[in-house]
Amino acid sequence: MEKVNLREKLGRIEDHWHPRIVAEVSGMHVKLAKVKGEFDWHHHADEDELFWILSGRLLMQFRDREVWVEQGELIVVPKGVEHRPVAPEEVELALIEPVGTLHTGNVVTARTRTELEWI
Amino acid sequence: MEKVNLREKLGRIEDHWHPRIVAEVSGMHVKLAKVKGEFDWHHHADEDELFWILSGRLLMQFRDREVWVEQGELIVVPKGVEHRPVAPEEVELALIEPVGTLHTGNVVTARTRTELEWI
Numbered sequence: 328m329e330k331v332n333l334r335e336k337l338g339r340i341e342d343h344w345h346p347r348i349v350a351e352v353s354g355m356h357v358k359l360a361k362v363k364g365e366f367d368w369h370h371h372a373d374e375d376e377l378f379w380i381l382s383g384r385l386l387m388q389f390r391d392r393e394v395w396v397e398q399g400e401l402i403v404v405p406k407g408v409e410h411r412p413v414a415p416e417e418v419e420l421a422l423i424e425p426v427g428t429l430h431t432g433n434v435v436t437a438r439t440r441t442e443l444e445w446i
Numbered sequence: 447m448e449k450v451n452l453r454e455k456l457g458r459i460e461d462h463w464h465p466r467i468v469a470e471v472s473g474m475h476v477k478l479a480k481v482k483g484e485f486d487w488h489h490h491a492d493e494d495e496l497f498w499i500l501s502g503r504l505l506m507q508f509r510d511r512e513v514w515v516e517q518g519e520l521i522v523v524p525k526g527v528e529h530r531p532v533a534p535e536e537v538e539l540a541l542i543e544p545v546g547t548l549h550t551g552n553v554v555t556a557r558t559r560t561e562l563e564w565i
Binding site for chain 2: 328329330331332333334349350351352353354355357374375376377389394396397399400401402403404405406408423424425
């Protein structure tokens with residue numbers, strides 16, 4: 328029941344596309360990440376995934392459209408929906424998704440991390 | 447898959463202690479609320495509850511201690527733990543909790559709302 332200061336946690340993240348867990352609530356993890364550049368196309372078979380933009384702006388690409396998600400905005404990507412996050416400039420964001428969700432979903436890439444750590 | 451602008455949603459909330467749903471992600475609801483004053487002591491038998499402070503500062507009271515949670519900070523209240531949120535000045539916050547969670551938990555008061563609406 329310790330509180331979490333998001334700015335302090337973000338200050339400890341120095342790499343991109345590497346989410347860290349900051350909270351657990353009823354089987355969900357809240358993770359923080361800094362991202363920059365293009366991620367990989369993927370989907371999550373069983374998990375919805377919420378992206379909450381803390382700074383910057385993220386382009387969320389779907390196969391048939393794309394959405395700019397700005398600071399102070401969030402978007403939910405339902406399970407099964409292919410998506411690719413793109414960040415022309417660095418973006419700080421929070422992810423809310425079930426415990427155990429892999430950020431690269433159904434594909435394994437050099438960026439896939441199967442053991443996510445708390446920060 | 448429409449994005450949600452938190453500031454725009456908050457601007458439509460005119461009352462206190464009345465959470466509105468803005469997103470659903472894998473069985474959880476993200477809700478927004480404005481609060482001011484003292485809430486009721488309660489606990490949630492089965493649900494953890496995350497409070498994310500968007501503006502202002504919230505005093506979270508437990509039976510044995512209390513924690514000031516500031517803008518940009520969050521705190522998770524585990525299931526079963528009695529708590530009382532207190533906001534001497536208005537606080538804007540997000541709640542993340544399982545679908546169906548009642549904000550007054552195990553007690554029914556004049557503020558209990560069993561049918562929460564989307565905004």
